[in-house]
Amino acid sequence: MDIIERVRQCTVCRGNLPFEPRPVIQGLPTAKILIAGQAPSLSVQKTGIPFNDASGRRLREWLGVTEAQFYNPTLFAIVPMAFCYPGKGKSGDLPPPKICAQTWRAPLLAAFDQIELTVLIGQYAQSYHLADFVSVSQAVTDWKAGLPGQIALPHPSPRNQLWVRKRPWFEAEVLPALRARVHDVLGDLE
Known part of the structure; x- marks a missing residue:
């Protein structure tokens, strides 16, 4: 059984989540772009389809790809920091449980050996992948430093519209x- 299938069958968080574990991950070892996100939303948890929500629509727009391209596992590996919905907190979803990254991240990243671009979405992915991480704003401001191999983005959630509006350079340059x-x-891609 390969590592992706082992993750899909993971139950390490059983009893610590609001739902039964339903790990959501996408990719084949030949994928070229890694989407390193935070954790599935409630709608993703229900459907089992990564970024099957408003954040996903916005992310696909930011990337300039169609839904069919985005969900092609030979093109995109979607590997969040946690694979199941963590639950609701005071100001949004709870942080991804650390046990997911501790258990699965290193072997998963090793399995995707043809990645040419890693898209780091939000603070949890950025703090894991960036040795000098200070904040999402700083990581995104320094976007040129990571290219061509990686780029940091704010979370594409509609909750972050104000963040984007306050930084017109994000849409104009990044x-x-x-x-x-x-x-x-x-x-x-045509």
Whole structure:
């Protein structure tokens, strides 16, 4: 059984989550782009489809890809910091349980050996992957430093619209560069 199937069958958080474990992950070892997110939303938990929510629609727009391209496991590996919905907190979803990354992250990342671009979404993925992580704002401000291999983004949640509006350079500079890099990695997407 390969590592992705082992993750899909994981129950390490059973009893510590609001629902039975239903790990959500996508990818094949040949994937070219890694989406390193936080944890599934409630709607993703219910459907089992990663980024099957408003955040996913916005992320696909930011990347400049279609739904079919995004859900093609030979193109995109979607590997969040936690694989099951962590529950609701005071100001949004709870943080991803650390046990997921501690148990699965290193062997999963080793399995995806053809990744050319890693998209780091939100503070939990950024703090794991960036040695000098201070804040999401700082990581996104320093977006050029990671390219061509990685780029930090704020979470595409509708809750972050104010963050994006206050930083017009994000849509003017970062997103065109992100789309160009995605198209460079994936080649002709038409």
